[in-house]
Amino acid sequence: MLGTVLHAPGDVRVEELPRPTIQKPTDAVVRLAAACVCGSDLWPYRGIEQLAEPRPMGHEYVGVVEEIGADVRTVQVGDFVVGSFFASDNTCETCRAGYQTSCVHRDFVGGSQAELMRVPLADGTLVATPGTPDPDLIPSLLAASDVLGTGWFAAVAAEAGPGKTVAVVGDGAVGLLGVLAARQLGAERIIAMSRHADRQALARELGATDVVAERGDEGVARIKELTGGLGAHSTIEAVGTQESMMQAIRATRPGGHVGYVGVAHDVALPGDELFFSHVHLHGGPAPVRRFLPQLVDLIWTRQIDPGKVFDLTLPLADAAEAYRAMDERRAIKVLLQP
Amino acid sequence: MLGTVLHAPGDVRVEELPRPTIQKPTDAVVRLAAACVCGSDLWPYRGIEQLAEPRPMGHEYVGVVEEIGADVRTVQVGDFVVGSFFASDNTCETCRAGYQTSCVHRDFVGGSQAELMRVPLADGTLVATPGTPDPDLIPSLLAASDVLGTGWFAAVAAEAGPGKTVAVVGDGAVGLLGVLAARQLGAERIIAMSRHADRQALARELGATDVVAERGDEGVARIKELTGGLGAHSTIEAVGTQESMMQAIRATRPGGHVGYVGVAHDVALPGDELFFSHVHLHGGPAPVRRFLPQLVDLIWTRQIDPGKVFDLTLPLADAAEAYRAMDERRAIKVLLQP
Known part of the structure; x- marks a missing residue:
């Protein structure tokens, strides 16, 4: 499958990567409906944040659940889901206090600028929408994944x-x-x-x-x-x-x-x-998961339209241009279509 | 009248100073019943905070109102009062929000390690007790002025x-x-x-x-x-x-x-x-005035006894020893009797 990798500052490539798989029974694999470039992706892109090795990029995502681990209960294959940029169990004391990005079992979520991604702790991280969204809602649901939640x-x-x-x-x-x-x-x-x-x-x-x-x-x-x-x-x-x-x-x-x-x-x-x-x-890192159910509802009922921040849409293959457009502030936020 | 002056790091003297007077119609002059040395007094005493010129010391106080300016309404001559270490009007928007130490008219209060002191903005700074306190309540009321309020x-x-x-x-x-x-x-x-x-x-x-x-x-x-x-x-x-x-x-x-x-x-x-x-x-600097009415009540009704932090009492004339005792951590807090 295709995915975006940052090899060095300024060097973003879309390349063939191994297909993500279920590694733990709490994982899900999601087929991305849309992804995007985050302002925080620009820190390593600009060389301000050190990059130890090539990094699959992207941590904002919406899409359809393609596969689930044996212990996943709250999302099913075929569900349209939004998730947050840190995986959380959403049951520990820290999560219950509303700080899912400091969950005691928190896990990294990455590689969403791709066709498929693995999401750890799927039950505590993903929120299913009430059904398959109208296409015009997808940018707003994607925004909920990070920039709106943040x-x-x-x-x-x-x-x-x-x-x-x-x-x-x-x-x-x-x-x-x-x-x-x-x-x-x-x-x-x-x-x-x-x-x-x-x-x-x-x-x-x-x-x-x-x-x-x-x-x-x-x-x-x-x-x-x-x-x-x-x-x-x-x-x-x-x-x-x-x-x-x-x-x-x-x-x-x-x-x-x-x-x-x-x-x-x-x-x-x-x-x-x-x-x-x-x-x-x-x-601090926004506990997006705390707000996701409310935000999905506000978007689903068309009370808010945060998708307006996307002022450029590009195919995933053009991810390098997406980074350039954001780096040069030609675009506020770029949506990538896998 | 006698007052305490820091001349240089480590050099505290009790000396004859001009008697404080009403300078503005909102001032009061208070005859101190007790004063004390604050942990923050140790910063200039230790030379960590720069001292530009000799400084009359002390900002914690209880005592009896000796004189009031023409505009003072809420305290009368003869009232026993507790005040906070910054003068505040207690009516501006910042005071009403509970941040009297950032009052837009805030003024410095100093020189309480003395027989008498001037308190600016008396109406917004001083709180009168319900009557003349029993002597054993004085240390607790003094504590309310800063360390308890803080x-x-x-x-x-x-x-x-x-x-x-x-x-x-x-x-x-x-x-x-x-x-x-x-x-x-x-x-x-x-x-x-x-x-x-x-x-x-x-x-x-x-x-x-x-x-x-x-x-x-x-x-x-x-x-x-x-x-x-x-x-x-x-x-x-x-x-x-x-x-x-x-x-x-x-x-x-x-x-x-x-x-x-x-x-x-x-x-x-x-x-x-x-x-x-x-x-x-x-x-930040504690808006003690916000809490003073409640704290005076808790002390007056003997629900709390914050005066326990005073583990050494000295006559005002021995202020230099009071500083030494606190600096060397031989005393937690020293009460000075004018």
Whole structure:
């Protein structure tokens, strides 16, 4: 079967790989209906994250269950499923607390930019949709697998809700879907931080009430101007750099909440500034599985359309071009069709 | 009047100072019934925090109102009062959100290791007790001014409560009163981290169910052993060093809460470890004013006895010995009698 492999920074190839098989009785094999490239895939693509050996790429996925292990109970062959980017048992104390990405049995999920993939801990990881989705729902269901679930977690971690002003740092797919999540959670005002006209427009379409083009200290000053000098109640951080983290912390009022989901790279938070900021800080790898049933329902009933973040669709064979388009920010998010 | 001044690291003197006066119509002048030395006073005493000029010391206080400005309404001359270590208006949006130490009009409170002190923003800063306290209540009311209020905020920030296991990093007065606060908030299990037999004993008296003598990685391992491998639900950090912050973060389970109140000195939190820890982080200078009415009531009705942390009482004239005793950890907390 065909799958995408990163051989070295900038060197993505679609090549013939061994067909995934059931390795443990809790596994499932899924035939992908769609996959995509994640912002976090760009870290090794750009050489910022070290790559020890060629890596099958992709951790976002929707598709049809092709095979299940002997112990799998909640999904059947033929089910259309969405899954999260870490496998979890969804029964341990950590999962029950809603932190499936820190499940005590958590397992890596990878290789979804392919025709088929193996998903460990299928019962605790996959959620079956109510039936076979209409084709136009597939991008949104795919978004639920990571970028929507991650933006949603960020909004929840930032305690977005009625009466709140929410600032969003990062205009990638996660930040944009953080806007959508904040809107769904009832936020009164949502300030998207973006310098790009197309992303600003999409942010407004997804629920942003204001757009701030400035970044860094100027961006923080603008957020304060818009919030009576105090800062946002809730800030979503969806980048993962030192600058974006400090921008998020500084844009938040004392007692406010920062929800951070950008995978931290070379970030060191100064203790004294954090101390006197009085913000709440929470984030990490989004426990997408916690939100998946709710998100699938919102998509299935067409209350939300997160698939809008896909602005380029390519055949799987063109995965290298998909990476280039995202790396050069020509595309917000690329959907790959196996 | 007599007051305590730090002239240089290690050089504390009690000397004749100008009598404090009303400078603004919102000020009060308080005649101190008791004062004390704070763990944070040791930072400049030890030379770790720079001292630009001689500094009148002390920010914890109880006493009788001697004089009020023309605009003061809620306290009267003759009232016995407790106040917090930052002055706040207690009416701005930040105060109403419970973050009086970030009040938009916040002002410095200092010079309480003296016979008299000026308190700015008296209406928003001071809380009058129901009457003149019995002398044995004075140490507890004094504790409410900072160390109890700070330990209480840490326990609230760490979301200590029923069913929770709370770990406490730091066995100074704040950590010990964090134990008391966690107990009052209904925590099921409270693990005090302390190597000192006297402090261990006091921790147990104040509500600790377990004591861990190990620190650093070994301390974290012990906390995990005691919590089914997961870590504490809630961790109170009451030191403020890199080691203590990392110990607190690592001792906390995914999804758990760290409440940190040790004033951060040379702390840099690694973004990637924080990200994957999945903890909630909240803290800063405790908004003691938020809790003062409740704490005064608990003390007045003799439901709590936080004054137990004072294990040495000295006349104000012996302030230099008070600093030495705390610096050398011969005393947990020293009460000064003006």
